[in-house]
Amino acid sequence: MKKILFLFIAMFTVLNASKAELSVSILPQKYFVEKIVKDKFDVNVMVLPGASPHIYEPKSSQMKSLVNSKIYFYIGVSFEKVWLDKFKLSAKNTTFVDTTIGIEKLAMAKHGHHDEEEIHTNHEHENEHEDEALDPHIWLDPILVKVQAKNIYEAIIKIDSKNSEFYKANYEEFLKELDNLDTQVKTILAPYENRAFMVFHPSWGYFAKRYNLEQIAVEVEGKEPKPNELVELIKDAKKHDIKIVFVSAQFSQKSAKTISKNIGASVISIDPLNEKWNESLLLSAKEIANSYSK
Structure with missing residues (x-):
């Protein structure tokens, strides 16, 4: 045996x-x-x-x-x-x-x-x-x-x-x-074409282009905005009636939280590197839609 x-x-x-x-x-x-x-x-x-x-x-x-x-x-x-x-x-x-x-x-x-x-x-x-x-x-x-x-x-x-x-x-x-x-995400986001969302790291450019949205980045190449740039970002967010700011675990969330506090937006953590990337895409679409439907 x-x-x-x-x-x-x-x-x-x-x-x-x-x-x-x-x-x-x-x-x-x-x-x-x-x-x-x-x-x-x-x-x-x-x-x-x-x-x-x-x-x-x-x-x-x-x-x-x-x-x-x-x-x-x-x-x-x-x-x-x-x-x-x-x-x-x-x-x-x-x-x-x-x-x-x-x-x-x-x-x-x-x-x-x-x-x-x-x-x-x-x-x-x-x-x-x-x-x-x-x-x-x-x-x-x-x-x-x-x-x-x-x-x-x-x-x-x-x-x-x-x-x-x-x-x-x-x-x-x-x-x-x-x-x-693609059809699911289109259906969710169709009523919100040309609306904007804010992200700390600009990972969502292709997503934004595909679904007729605008991505506004807080940083580029890992750099936190300077105080004067932060002021301009807050103005920009208010101008575009931003309701949501995406952050991810790989990057700092300090500036994103400061901006969201000043404009009354939600901070949502989405991992663009998630193996279950399809779930991240659907979640992003739903969060953007929910932020503008309130």
């Missing part, structure tokens, strides 16, 4: 250990990849829950998983600018796939508002920093996630063609899920 039990455990261990790995940068990507591959691969996430992609450094265990990964799906978040070339040097047998291919990125939101004259005056300066100024938060728009899903699917069937029909069925089912999510 003991011998049989030992053999069973040994067999389970071998089977479990033999499962191939894939790596991604952030948790929402894990959701996307697993929707397509299901349990055929283990998915290694570089930026773990609660960590910030702006200051992330990989652990040795993550590097080991990366080196063993068939594919690394990258998405253009901050830490990749520092680490991606190092990852490629370390993981020479890993295929690196850019999931942003086919997506036109937006410029990162500026501090508060800028009029057209300011935009044109600074146009040449902005071009010098074009790569740094692009908004990486493409996972917060379900339609752009469809593009990312296509890039993931096409990469997967290249390394595991024998299961291509399985992946195709999962991919097509995921596209339906994304269309359904």
